[in-house]
Amino acid sequence: MLGVRAKANGFNETSKVFVTRILGDCPQCESKNTYGNVSIHSDHVLRGCTQCSYEGFFWLPEIRKSILYLDQFFFSHAFRAKDPRFVDAADLVSKMTSSQLLVVPYSSIHEDESRMWRGNGSNDQEDLMEFIKSTSGGHEFSPDYNVEKTQIVKAFQAYLSSASTEYIVDERDAVPNDIHRWDDYFRIDVPGYFKDVELGRKLKNESIELLINAFDGWQESTSTFDEHVALEMRESAKSYIEPYVKQALRLAQGDFDAVLDSPVRANVCESLLYCLDNNLADTVKFETIKRFFYSEYFRKLPYQSISCRTFAVLKEMVARGAYANRDKAKRRLRGIFQDIGHIATYAPYCDAIVVDKPMAELVTSSRLNIESEFGVRVFSLNNWDKFYNWLNELENRITDDHRAGLEAAYV
Numbered sequence: 001m002l003g004v005r006a007k008a009n010g011f012n013e014t015s016k017v018f019v020t021r022i023l024g025d026c027p028q029c030e031s032k033n034t035y036g037n038v039s040i041h042s043d044h045v046l047r048g049c050t051q052c053s054y055e056g057f058f059w060l061p062e063i064r065k066s067i068l069y070l071d072q073f074f075f076s077h078a079f080r081a082k083d084p085r086f087v088d089a090a091d092l093v094s095k096m097t098s099s100q101l102l103v104v105p106y107s108s109i110h111e112d113e114s115r116m117w118r119g120n121g122s123n124d125q126e127d128l129m130e131f132i133k134s135t136s137g138g139h140e141f142s143p144d145y146n147v148e149k150t151q152i153v154k155a156f157q158a159y160l161s162s163a164s165t166e167y168i169v170d171e172r173d174a175v176p177n178d179i180h181r182w183d184d185y186f187r188i189d190v191p192g193y194f195k196d197v198e199l200g201r202k203l204k205n206e207s208i209e210l211l212i213n214a215f216d217g218w219q220e221s222t223s224t225f226d227e228h229v230a231l232e233m234r235e236s237a238k239s240y241i242e243p244y245v246k247q248a249l250r251l252a253q254g255d256f257d258a259v260l261d262s263p264v265r266a267n268v269c270e271s272l273l274y275c276l277d278n279n280l281a282d283t284v285k286f287e288t289i290k291r292f293f294y295s296e297y298f299r300k301l302p303y304q305s306i307s308c309r310t311f312a313v314l315k316e317m318v319a320r321g322a323y324a325n326r327d328k329a330k331r332r333l334r335g336i337f338q339d340i341g342h343i344a345t346y347a348p349y350c351d352a353i354v355v356d357k358p359m360a361e362l363v364t365s366s367r368l369n370i371e372s373e374f375g376v377r378v379f380s381l382n383n384w385d386k387f388y389n390w391l392n393e394l395e396n397r398i399t400d401d402h403r404a405g406l407e408a409a410y411v
Contacts, residue, residue, distance in 0.1 A: 028054035138187030232308035244269035
C-alpha cells in the first residue's frame with residue numbers, strides 16, 4: 001500500500017532543506033510553494049519545506065527491475081547519434097529506466113573500452129563514459145574480477161563439502177543489493193581512471209593479431225567440440241594456478257613487489273587458501289586447490305562454461321570456413337576478448353543483453369545457447385524488432401501502485 005506520513009520538527013530547526021520538486025504550500029507554516037520532494041530513498045519519498053522543519057514521507061511500493069546489459073558497441077553508436085536504430089532504442093531504454101522498470105548497469109569493462117575508444121575530440125572518451133553512466137543511472141555491476149572470484153570461492157567451498165557440482169546463480173554476486181530500489185534524483189560519481197590506456201590498446205591489438213594468426217591451425221584441426229572445450233578449460237585453470245605459483249616464488253625470494261604487480265588472478269588462489277584448514281601442510285593445500293581447478297566444480301562455473309564454450313564455438317566455425325577473409329575477421333572480431341569476458345561474466349545475472357552480430361551468432365549457437373541455460377534474452381541487429389518488443393512489454397508490468405509511485409516521486 002502506498003501512503004503518506006508527515007510529522008513536524010523532522011528536520012533540524014536551524015537548517016533549511018533543498019526541495020527538488022515543489023508540490024505546493026507547506027501544510028505546517030503555510031508558506032507559498034515551499035513544500036515538496038527532497039529526495040528519494042529505497043522505499044519512500046522524503047518531503048519537506050524550505051522555510052520550516054515540517055517533514056513528510058510518501059511510501060513507495062516494492063519493485064523488481066529487469067536488468068539489461070548493453071554492449072559497448074550499443075553505447076558507441078547511441079553516443080554518436082548517427083544511426084536512428086540506436087538513437088530510438090536508447091530513447092526507449094531511457095523511458096523504461098525512468099519508469100523504474102529497467103536498470104542498465106555499467107561495468108569496469110565498459111570503462112576500459114571507453115578509455116581506449118578513439119573519438120573525434122579530445123574529450124570524447126570522457127563524454128562517452130559520462131553517457132554510459134547517465135544511461136545506467138549510476139548503477140554498476142561488481143568488477144569483473146570480483147564476480148569471477150566469488151564464483152570460484154563458492155564453488156571451491158562446495159567442492160570441499162562434496163556438495164552438488166551445479167552452480168546456483170545468485171544475482172547478488174554481480175549487482176548490489178539495492179539495484180531494485182527507486183532511483184534518487186541525483187547520482188554520486190567518483191571520477192578517476194588509473195590504467196595505462198595506450199598499454200591497453202597495444203595489448204588489445206596484439207591479442208587480436210594472435211587470434212587471427214591461430215585461425216590457420218584451427219582450420220586444420222580435427223579436434224571435436226568437446227575436445228576444444230576441454231582444452232580451453234585446462235588453459236583457463238592454468239591461468240589461475242601459474243600466476244599464483246610465480247607470485248609465491250617471488251615472495252619466497254624476498255621480492256615483495258609481487259604483491260603489487262602480480263596479475264589479479266594470482267589472488268584467487270590466495271583466497272582459496274582461507275577456505276582450508278590451517279593445520280594442513282602447504283603442499284596438501286596447493287594440491288587440493290589444483291585438483292579443484294581441474295574438477296567438474298570449476299568446469300560448471302558460469303564464467304568458465306560460457307567463455308570456454310564460446311571460444312570452442314568460434315574454433316568450430318573457423319574450421320568450417322567462417323572468417324576466411326582475415327582482414328574482415330580482424331575488423332569484426334576486434335573486441336572479441338572483451339566481449340566474451342563481459343558476456344561470460346554478466347549475462348547469467350541479466351534478463352537481457354544487447355550484443356553485436358558476431359557475438360550474437362556465437363552465444364546463440366546450439367552449442368552454447370545461453371538463452372535456454374540462463375534465461376537471458378539475446379538481442380542484436382539481427383532481431384532488433386524483438387528488442388523493441390521486449391522493451392515495450394515492460395510497461396505491461398506497471399501496477400496501479402507503481403504508477404502512483406512514479407507520479408508521487410517524479411512527475
